[in-house]
C-alpha cells in the first residue's frame with residue numbers, strides 16, 4: 001500500500017534532515033513511515049502509490065475550500081504570467097491589508113510576512129519595542145511557531161516529539177519567556193505579581209489547537225484582557241490557525257475579546273506561504289520605516305501569495321461558515337455515536353471546522369497537563385487504521401482536524417463508517 005512512499009522517504013533522508021521539511025510530517029508519533037503525496041483535488045488527496053484519501057488536515061488549515069480550488073488556481077496562473085515577484089510594492093498588498101482590516105475590526109493596520117512563525121516573532125518584538133518591557137507570557141501547550149522565545153513548553157510538533165523545550169534556545173532568551181497554564185487565570189495573575197512592570201505581552205492561542213483542540217473556559221480570554229490592561233501589557237491573539245477558520249473575524253469575533261495585536265497565517269495565503277500581524281495603528285506605526293522597530297522580508301506581500309490569499313478571503317462569507325458547521329456537526333455527531341456504541345475511552349472537542357478526537361479517560365482536555373495524559377499509542381493505532389481506509393488525519397494526537405467546505409455527503413458517510421471500524425478494531429487490539 002505504501003511501497004513508493006517508503007522508498008521516497010529513504011531517498012529524502014539522504015538529503016533532508018529527518019527526511020522532512022517540517023518534523024510533524026515524519027509520522028514519528030504514529031509509528032509509521034510518512035506518506036508522500038502527489039496531488040489533491042477538492043476534498044481528496046492522492047499519494048505516490050495511487051492511494052486516495054479524504055483530507056481532514058487541509059495542509060494544517062489553509063485549504064478551507066479544499067485542494068486546487070478552481071478560482072485560486074486560475075488567479076495564481078493569471079498573476080504568474082505577469083511575473084512572480086518584484087521586491088517592490090504592488091497594489092494587491094494594499095487590497096489584502098484592507099480586506100483583513102475589514103474582516104477583523106481590532107486590526108487597524110497589518111504587515112505581511114511569509115509564515116506564522118515570522119508573524120509571532122515580529123509581534124513580540126513589536127510589543128517589546130512599544131512597551132519597552134522585555135518579558136512575555138505564553139501558555140504551556142500553545143505553539144506559536146519555532147521562534148526562540150516560543151520553544152518553551154511548546155505544543156504541536158514540539159510536544160509530539162517530546163521536545164517542548166528545544167536545545168539551542170539560550171538561557172538569556174528563555175528567562176524572558178514566562179509560562180502560564182491555559183484556562184488558569186490565577187497562574188497568569190501570579191506571573192504578573194512576580195514580574196511587576198516587566199511584562200511586554202501575553203501571547204495566547206485564543207482557541208488552542210496545538211495540544212489538540214482546547215477551548216477557552218468562560219471569562220478566560222476576558223480575564224487576560226483585563227490583566228493586560230491593568231498592567232500596561234499587550235494582549236496578542238495568535239490566530240494563525242483560528243483566523244478566518246472558526247469565523248470571518250476569527251476567535252476574537254466568537255469570544256468578543258479584542259486583542260492589541262493579532263497574528264495570522266495559513267488561510268490568508270490560500271495555500272501559498274503567507275503570515276501577517278496587525279493591530280492598533282498606534283502600535284503598528286512603531287514599525288520601520290516610520291518607527292524604530294525593525295522587521296523586513298524579501299518576499300513579504302509576494303504578489304502570487306497575495307493573489308491566492310485575496311481570492312480566498314473574497315470567497316469567505318457566512319454561507320461558507322454555515323456550510324462548514326453543518327459538515328462538522330454531522331461528523332462530530334456520527335463519531336460521538338460510535339464512541340458511545342463501541343464504549344471507547346475517547347471524546348471530541350470541536351470549534352467550527354476544527355476538531356480533535358481525544359483518546360483519554362477524562363471527558364475533557366482543558367490544559368497541557370491533561371494533554372500530556374492522552375493515550376497517544378491508541379491514537380497511533382487509530383490513525384493507521386483510518387489511513388488504511390482512505391482517511392487522512394493529522395499524524396499526531398496533539399493537532400486538530402481542519403475540515404474543508406468541499407467535504408460532501410459521501411465523504412461524511414465514509415468518515416463515520418471508517419471511524420466506527422477503526423474504533424472497533426482498537427477494541428480488538
Ligand code: KE4
Nearest residue numbers: 022060115116117143144145156238240241
Ligand atoms: P508556521 O511558521 O508553521 O507557518 O506557523 C507557526 C504557527 C504559529 N501559530 C500557531 C497557532 C500555529 O498553529 C502555527 C503552526 N501550526 C502547525 C500545525 N499545528 C504547523 C504544522 C507544522 O509545523 O508543520
